[in-house]
Amino acid sequence: MQPSERPPVFIHSGWRCSSTYLWSRFRAVRDVLAYYEPWHEQLARLTPEWIERERPATSGLRHPDEGAPYLAEFTDLMRPESGVAGYHQRFALDNFFLDEAAEDPEQVAYLDSLIAAARSKGRTPVLACCRTLGRIGWLRRRFDGAHIVLIRDPVQQWRSFHSLRKRPRPTYFELCQYVILSEAPSGAGGARRLGLTAGRGALIERITAVRRRFKRAPARVSFAAFIAVYMLSYLAALPQADLVIDVDRLGADPDYARTKARRIAELTGVVVDFSDCRPLAPHPDRVRIAYRKEAVAMVDALGLRPDLTASGPAEILYAKLAAALPESPARPSLWKWLLGQAGSGAPAGAEA
Known part of the structure; x- marks a missing residue:
């Protein structure tokens, strides 16, 4: 199959989840055209000068430096x-959890133009x-792809x-x-817990509103919003995935990296090289949040609870939560009590 005949490849992740590294590995393949953050709101105002100055070396985001601007493909x-x-700013976070049956001809036309x-x-x-992460079903229905x-x-x-x-x-x-949690159809309970209400206006106005509202909020509130979006996002995404990559393992386990590279080649026809992948440096706990308590809440x-304890793709999510939020041996197991698990760790069969 010729490169132009292959199905489109979609890489989905949350922020700070090694998606820039994965994108850079695809970008390094000569017969691939890899778009970086094609839903980013800045694309609505992008200029040639902006493209030129947006580079890993100057971003401050600790991304791998490939030399070329992030957005050169645009x-x-x-x-x-x-x-x-064809890009509209609403594509970024409006309808983050986009129902797969929803009609959005403008977004379809934009993505068609990139492909x-x-x-x-x-x-x-x-x-x-x-x-x-919240629109994979919608994308699959319209573009198929990997x-x-x-x-x-x-x-x-x-x-x-x-x-x-x-x-x-x-x-x-x-x-x-x-912003995402306040507008998520299934996030109302979490939004109420944090005192969030859905904003109005353009995305920048909604971001400004939550900045004003939460600029002095304790760090635990930020984590609570994040973990809510994390769980909702992966519960939506994992059942739709053709391949799940645990980025914590990708740089730490060479055999795992080689296995995932082979699976990518089988799935997409693209041969990527992860030999330069290194373990993610751990971030120390500088704010002392009761992470498990916030997650349980x-x-x-x-x-x-029913979603996280279901068999199937959700087991991958449970495994990541259980590993990151371990039980305290000195206290009763609130995490396991809430999730209704008799044992510790992840359900059998969880794998990424």
Whole structure:
């Protein structure tokens, strides 16, 4: 099969979950055209000058430095004035959990244009984004394709958010969790617990509103919003995934990395090289949050006990939660009590 005839590849993850690394490995393949964050709200105002200055070396995000700008693949897709042709800012976080039956012809047309642009160059289209865990079913129904989901230890993922604070104010990544949770159809219980209400107006206005509301909130509130979105997102994403990659294992276990590279080749026809992948450096606990207590409270608020204890893809999520939020041997097992588990750890068969 020629590269341009391969199905599109979608890489789905949360923020700070190694999606930039995965994207860079696909981008390194000559017959691939890999789009970076094609749902990002900044695409609505993108300019050639913006493309040129947005590089890993200057981002401050600790991304692998490949030299080229992140958004170079959009250069030929720009409108004359500014912005990527066909892109609308609402694509970013509006309807983050997009029902697979929903009609959105503008979003379909935009994605069709990205896929067609790659194929016109004889290359396989790859779209990697942190904003799509809740819409994989919608994408699959319209574009088929291969869907790869990345998952990370939730505590380390949130600490990565927090580590980027330059002052005691929430980062962009934290603020997005508040916006997503406040608008999630199945997130009402968690939103009520944190005093969140759905915002109005454009995305920047909604982000500004939650920044104003939560700029001095304790770090545990930020983690609570994050863990709610984490659980809701993976409960939506995992059943739709063709392949799940545990990024905590990818750099720590060479055999695991080789196995996942083989599976990617079988699934997509693209041969990627993970030989340079290194273990994720752990972030120390600088704020001393009762992580398990906050997670249990959110499980309760969202009514997720049946979902988390179900057999099948949810077992992967349970395994990550159980590993990141271990039981305290000195206290009764509140986590296991809430989830109705008799044993410790993950249910049998959980694997990523």
